[in-house]
Amino acid sequence: MLVNHYYSLDLNKRRYSLKTILNPFFLSVFTCFVSVFAQKDYGVHDPSTIVKENDRYYTFYTSNGVEYAYSTDLCTWHRAGKIFPSGFPQWITSYVSSFNGHFWAPDVFYMNNRWHVYYSCSSFGSRQSAIGLATSPSLSNPQWNDEGMVVYTNNSSDHNAIDPAIIRHDGKVWMVYGSFWSGIVMTEIDSTTGKPINRNALHYLANNDPEAASIIHHGDYYYLFFNRGKCCDGVNSTYYINVGRYPTPTGPYLDKNGNRTSNGGGTTILKTEGRFIGPGHFGFFSENGKEYMSYHYYDASQNGVSKLKISTLLWQDGWPVVNTDFDPCTPDTAKDCAGVKGGSAYIDNCGVCVSGTTDKKPCQQDCNGDWGGSAFVDTCGICAGGKTGLVSCSGLLQGEDALEFDGVFENTNDGFIGRGYLNMTNEKGSAVTISLCSDISSDFSLILRYANGSSTDRILSVSVNDTVQIDSIFFPPGSSWTDWKSVRIALKLLKGNNLITFTSLSNEGGPNLDLIAFSDKHLHDCAIQSKETVKPQIKNLNLRFSNGLISCYMSKETTISYQLYNLCGQTILPAVTQRIKPGINHLKLNTASAGRGVYLFVLEEKDTGKRYEKLIHAWH
Secondary structure, X not given: OOOHHHHHOOOXXXXXXXXXXXXXHHHHHHOOOOOOEOHHHOOOOOOOOOEEEOOEEEEXXXXXXXXXXXXXXXXXXXXXXXXXXXXXXXXXXXXXXXOOOEEEEEEEEXXXXXXXEEEEEOOOOOOOEEEEEEEEOOOOOOXXXXXXXXXXXXXXXXXXXXXXXXXXXOOEEEEEEOEOOOOEEEEEEOOOOOOEOOOOOOEEEEOOOOEEEEEEEEOOEEEEEEEEOOOOOHHHOOOEEEEEEEOOOOOOOEOOOOXXXXXOOOEEEEOOEOOEEEEEEEEEEEEOOEEEEEEEXXXXXHOOEEEEXXXXXXXXXXXXXXXXXXXXXXXXXXXXXXXXXXXXXXXXXXXXXXXXXXXOOOOOEOOOOOEOOOOEEOOOOOEEOOXXXXXXXXXEEEXXXXXXXXXXXXXXXXXXXXXXXXXEXXXXXXXXXXXXXXXXXXXXXXXXXXXXXXXXXXXXXEEEOOEEEEEEEEEOOOOOOOOEEEEEEEEEEOOEEEEEEEEEOOOOOOOEEEEEEEOOOOEEEOOHHHHHHOOHHHHHHOOEEEOOEEEEEEOOOEEEEEEEEEOOXXXXXXXXXXXXXXXXXXXXXXXXXXXXXXXXXXXXXXXXXXXXXXXXXXXX
């Protein structure tokens, strides 16, 4: 049943007032019902985290005066009261001049023997917003005290101070909040005052018009839940709930595909289904080993009225799965998708009922992110097959095989193919040149395997034989510098040797380049025909010079000595003896003191007596 307290609920929180949705006759019908509901009919918007005091459960929600309700069984709910039964704290108008007493999306949290309720003050379409705090020692016998402003924003802010949620774990308290603009932000809370330690110390967690964020800790991860889509428009709402996770509370939070929620990522766990339109505003509650989530939805069978729903939360491979079949009014009779009462089977991402008693395992994502897909990682570390449009590679050039480069060779970030990767210098104009041979003149596709652990795109131009063929190609960021991704480029190559140069277009430089793969049989490494004649020790050492560093590759641990001469044989830098490890090593040369010129670098292996020489050009 519906009750007379609907007048205080903003069913269209940010976009419409209630009177624009419901006609006068419909409003008059509301006032005729009593104030008790079944769970599936309880009308709220933006429900808070559910908390329990003694034998009662409580939830707060968007309303005039910060209203809240209680239940003894999570099924039948009763209106409990308001924090501000008349008027509202006057400090609010100093930050939100147009505020009318309608509070959005509160959250409740118990700390220092008091219940803390964080509430939002704003108006639609504005960043003139504030989050306030009220506390009480009890919810059943409340003595509310308003603690004032917690955070605020204005129209010059890059985020919006609404939709607060609190998490405490490992001795720290955090508040997440925000809506649209630059998205969801986080700040650390002083556990004594309940207010930020530093309001300006913000962590940006999610973008692309998110709101209604909440964070929980489960197992080894923190999980960020948030909404995207259109809120507050009844049956026309497109709200859906996403999640990302990370081992630390400040992120960066990643979805199942490894995409950052701060860069458009997010794995959807709940969206419109049947009459349950636009689910939103995740709240969490656990009891007796069972985990629940609360949220609102718009009931398509009742013209989009906003209602409370409680579902159970299951976990599969470290990710949350929502059991929407659970009904707290009939918890013992709820069946899973296999028809088992109280069962744990669920519909996986391929639409199949799995787990529980089914003996079926959930489908998996392939390397292209397709559930149940057939893409695979080939020998070049490239995701091929399936829906990628790529065939398995037939050959590759390693980043460390570059002819000329600005940067250093490294092997510190795991996941590379071969001996290491090329770390381009972080400056505009830094370049890498590789040599690729073709048996014919034609158009070819190449795949660049790279890592970009920064927060912005790395941008390169591509030229072939000194002619620019690609003005700019973007290398989007991944989750870290060990998250290797690939980008496909198309180039026109001539028969014979082609010099391909990648040049950075920004001060951030280029990505870390692991390899360049190709699948056309007409392409090959230009050095492949002469590899048999290369002396083993030269191939093993692979000396490279850039920015004052000599990079060398050793197959085993050994002792070396090296020094620098001018072309007249005079010693420029005295001999240095050191022990180096297997893999790529960087030897520092103080060429700045030597001055600009051409020098001879000499390295000797002490245990074998092998000697290596390389001419280097210093441009200081």
